[in-house]
Amino acid sequence: MKIFVAYATSEGHTRKIARWAADRIHEHGHSVELAPFADAMGLDVGRFDGAVLASSIHAGHYQAELAKFADKNASRLGKMPTLFLSVSLAAAGHDAEDWRGLDRILDDFKSATNWTPGRVVQVAGAYMPSEYDIFRRFIMRRIIAGKEADADLDADHDYTDWSALGAELDSWVAQIIK
Ligand SMILES: Cc1cc2nc3c(=O)[nH]c(=O)nc-3n(C[C@H](O)[C@H](O)[C@H](O)COP(=O)(O)O)c2cc1C
Structure with a gap:
């Protein structure tokens, strides 16, 4: 099968997750195309058998490129197996709020995107002071x-939690080849 993996990131952690997910899916014998959303706006999503979309959360929102891509391709994405990796620091804890x-x-x-x-999958992200400007730090x-x-x-x-993420990816892949 042919799987599309796309991501949006600010400090690079979601890119790392998307690359890792692409490698994992490839290990299952599938062909994978990996791109940031910004490079995938004109892409024909219909030529893929499934898609993994990943974005970090900043200030209570996903990255704008994800929303643009999902909005534009909502109908095609709705017809194929999809996995959304939502990356945040909130997911690193157990606070109910x-x-x-x-x-x-x-x-x-x-x-917003239909x-x-x-x-x-809610994925715990990373704290990266080496990448922050003074305000973010x-x-x-x-x-x-x-x-x-x-x-x-x-x-x-x-x-x-890379091993939990691997298990989620394995389970999604197993589900879509059924
Ligand atoms: C300026 C800023 C705002 C953030 N806002 C949120 C937030 O609203 N909720 C949350 O759970 N995590 C928030 N985070 C944490 C990020 O989601 C987390 O660091 C993630 O790993 C970033 O991934 P990226 O490097 O792919 O952008 C924020 C991080 C930064 C730097």
């Missing part, structure tokens, strides 16, 4: 300090 926020962000996205992903330090009292605020930290 944070998780309700993730549901709200996803609902807003679905109504696309409902076949399957959604200030905000993110406060958020992380509020969640984890003994966190090293100067060091990048990857919260992604």
Whole structure:
């Protein structure tokens, strides 16, 4: 099968996740095309058998390129197996209000684009002070300090559970080849 993997990122963590997902799907013997949404606007989604779309959340919203792509291709995406990887720091914790926020962000996205992903995985992202400007560093330090009292605020930290993500991808692939 031919699978399209697309992503939108600010600090690069979702690109890392999308590349990793593409490799994983390829290991199952499928052919994979990987691209950032910004390079995929004119793409014919109909030539793929399935699609994995990934975006990080910043300030309560998915990346604008994801919304543009999903809105433009909603009808084709709706006819094929799809997996949406929603990447955030809220998904790294167990705060009920944070998780309700993730549901709200996803609902807003679905109504704005008219696309409902076949399957959604909430993926814990990364804290990356090495990539932040002064403003972002200030905000993110406060958020992380509020969640984890003994966190090293100067060091990048990857919260992604790669083995859980691998299991989700394997299960999605198994489901679409049935
Ligand atoms: C300026 C900024 C705003 C963010 N806003 C949110 C947010 O509203 N909710 C959330 O759960 N995570 C938020 N995050 C965390 C990111 O989703 C997380 O760091 C993710 O790994 C970023 O992925 P990317 O490098 O692909 O953009 C924010 C991060 C930054 C730097």
